[in-house]
Amino acid sequence: MARVLARPIESRVRRLRLRVRGTVQGVGFRPFVYRLAREMRLSGFVLNDSEGVLIEIEGLDPDRFGEAIRTRAPPLARIDAVDVLELPPTGGGRFEILDSLDGRSATRIGADAAICAECRRELTDPGSRFFGYPFVNCTQCGPRFTITSALPYDRAQTSMASFSMCDACAADYVDPESRRFHAEPVACPECGPSLSHPVAELAARLEGGAIVALKGVGGFHLFCDARNDAAIARLRRRKAREEKPFAVMVRDIAAARQLAQLTDAEEFLLTSPASPIVLVEAVAGKLSNLVAPGLGRIGLIVAYSPAHLLLFDELSRLSPHCPPALVATSANPGGEPLVADNADAELRLSAIADLIVTHDRDIVARADDSVMQIVDGAPAFIRRARGFVPEPVDLGADGPSVIATGTDFKNTVCVTRGREAFLSQHVGGLDNAEAIRFQREAATHLCSILDVTLEFAVCDLHPDFRSVRMGESFGLPVMPVQHHLAHVAAVAAEHRLAEPVLGLALDGHGLGTDGSSWGGEMLAVEGHRWLRAGSLMPLPLPGGDRAAREPWRMGVAALQAANRIDLARALELAHSGVARLAAMFNRGMRTPVTSSLGRLFDAVAAISGVRLVQTYEGQAAMEFEALVRAPRCLPGGYAINDGVLDFRPLILCLAEAGMCGTDAADLFHGTLIAGLADWAASGAASLGTRQVALGGGCMMNRVLATGLAQALRECGLEPYLPRLVPANDGGVALGQAAHARQVIMAKRASGEQSPTCA
Structure with a gap:
């Protein structure tokens, strides 16, 4: 009878260096690695640097460590690649978390995330030092993109730099066993930001029919009672927004179910860490008809910040018989971009809001709420901003770094680095000076956190667009891309479609290559070549x-x-x-x-x-x-x-x-x-x-x-269909960038030094 020999267990001590790339800073990745290494009895270190996270581990059977960091990573982490190099053992006896290293950034910061379950529990626990604190957060939730000016993602590079941690927060910050280990926005009532007005005052004013401007994560919201016709009519008049629908915020998914007929996919989006506004079928008679006149669907959003939750809890105490629902719209005068600065709020919102509530944590990068819906059984963007920016789109191959300036409507900016394309937050229409300033601000911030050297600027074909003027301002070679080609190229880029592709660009307006207005086009696209079919x-x-x-x-x-x-x-x-x-x-x-x-x-x-x-x-x-x-x-x-x-x-x-x-x-x-x-x-x-x-x-x-x-x-x-960026003009910048890179690489391959495209 044959003997079955067991596979010998690896008994030799080995040392591995692991380079982890992706969204791995500011998401609790280092403490996760620390705890995992100790669990597996491995020595070594972990640190943040300009490329992501660098790990060295030493011990018996270290290969299982690499498998575990992929399968057990923190929920907000996104691992793109893990490169492994074998090193000689050094005989280290413990595992450490080392200080971050500076250098040219090749990593990225995560998107802002809704308050997590543990922080929700602490917010309402009288025994917690975070009880009732409107800025509670940890490595699994809270602001990221909107408070960060540069990478690596450390407190000194965020708007929390001016807040000195108290002893309790400092102890959490350096304790690898704590959920707040290197949670850069960590703070408590003793040492952190504070609201300018008590939450109880906000709730009382809203209950009385007032319009309240509240500074949040990415900017100010304008709130009013979503069942109060008079309050909503007054908000529409002051904001110069006659009939365009408003979003409605509720405390939780249970309250959302009372206002809308939700599918499982819609509930998943509403309760996700990104916490977008989701378009859903409304239940008739539950809200004022002035919320979304003439439409059967409403935009719902679930409270995603601690301040929101405290506000809804206070409103529930004032009106215990009906779950509160608030109109929650971007705080801005008609046609202007979102207000995010305290002084700016006093200047631009005083004629709209009856009460302006600020806080003293600066918003570095303002960002509207994202808006989504379920289309053909899967999520699709209407507006991509807070909760998703700056997560990149993988283009599938390396290429030149370009900046694409989008169009003058629903503007976004796109910057490419390596094989990734980073779309800015929603900027909006470029029809006033404030919007143009915001576009410049968004582009500058994106370039700062990506640390790229730009080679080309890409813009629309329309010579009169303000977005074209911005493209020309960089002092780079400028390449125009036809509007509807960009729509199709955006879809092809995110799905990494192999050529050829038939594109249907079904749109409102874009300048055609013949000088006429296009908007219902069939395009044949093969790599960098295309024609109107x-x-x-x-x-x-x-x-x-x-x-x-x-x-x-x-x-x-x-x-x-x-x-x-x-x-x-x-x-x-x-x-x-x-x-x-x-x-x-x-x-x-x-x-x-x-x-x-x-x-x-x-x-x-x-x-x-x-x-x-x-x-x-x-x-x-x-x-x-x-x-x-x-x-x-x-x-x-x-x-x-x-x-x-x-x-x-x-x-x-x-x-x-x-x-x-x-x-x-x-x-x-x-x-x-x-x-x-x-x-x-x-x-x-x-x-x-x-x-x-x-x-x-x-x-x-x-x-x-x-x-x-x-x-x-x-x-x-x-x-x-577009899934990672909006189908509308909010996704055009991605298509511009993707198509321009194909043209540049094709021209370079043919020996042309200064490529142009159209």
């Missing part, structure tokens, strides 16, 4: 930019394009300018044209009586989407000729039948999905690919995005 049938654009604000203009234009301007009479009853515009078309007026799907949405929303004039961007399309119940396709509702997708048959059907409300919304969305899928299938066949990248602002429409993705799968294609 098709578009939506162009419609007249009467009034230029005014047409985007006044959908009735697009309604008349669509009827003119369908040779039935006489049907504009129905619109004339609702808007006095219709007859005049129709008469001008009858006299042969010529206007610019656009292939924009966003403008097609506006046209049909106007023809269907949904919205003639918009008070905020995308209002007509959002209200039209809210009416959808069961999308259905109109047979013969579209035509495809030489790559041009034409929905004039659908427009005529809706206008001639006088269809409105849910019937019109169902028919339009269903026919649109079928037409786009048919169009993409023919384009993919011509290109010889199954990969279809879906980008552009119209992909924020959940009915369209989900339905189109499903229809493409039924055609045997592989649809890819």
